[in-house]
Amino acid sequence: MAGVFSGSVLSSRALRDNFYLLETACPSGEPPRAGQFYMLRAWGTYPVLSRPLSVFDAPENRLVFLYKLLGEGTRLFSRLREGDPLTLQGPLGHGFPELGGNVALVGGGGGMAPLYLGAKQLKAAGTGRGGCRVELFLGFSGIPFLTGEFEAAADRLIVKTGGFITDEVDPGRYDHILACGPEAMMEALFAKCEAAGAGDRLHVSLESRMACGTGACFVCSRKTRGGNKKVCKDGPVFPAREVFGL
16 A cells, blocks of 8 residues: 655765656555656645656665656755655556566656666566566667666666667567657657557556646546546556557
């Protein structure tokens, strides 16, 4: 069950291109699945809303978040220092499905955040199901970062700076494909998968503005083939055909 926890900052460091890595201490609770998120706040009354952050890693009693500085909330996160308190609510939403076989993880921009934990969990779960081969495709607009960590988590890492990381993906080679990043990137990947007869192999993690994170409001409502769905509660991970095959 998701809960609300009082946590504290263990470390916060700037990477490149306004990306930050935030590590927090958090009481034991339900371990998150890759693709799930937490609502975080490190302030009193303003900003009014907490901010949703995908889980980058989840060592025991710790949570690590990779995020990009985009607005007031993330600006305040970037100022946090060791020992600062914060509140975490989660894990929320539905994460990536449990899979086996050959799996491609495709990410760009802030969409890289859940793929590190995704690669680790797929590899760990695949051990008991005859194995899982994970290939990571990451697109950067500037100088790449955290490539050593991503490379250690996967069987193969493909990095592209500039251009379209989707150009590097051959859908026919994989049993499953998981993607997170700019919507245009995921739509292009879905079109490529459909053309290869692999549209049903793709799951995507949607990014959306959120208010509550629990489905109580309709801020993140999204039209799908099954009607309007809430990204926070029904997602954020969906079969790509459900959201792009309208």
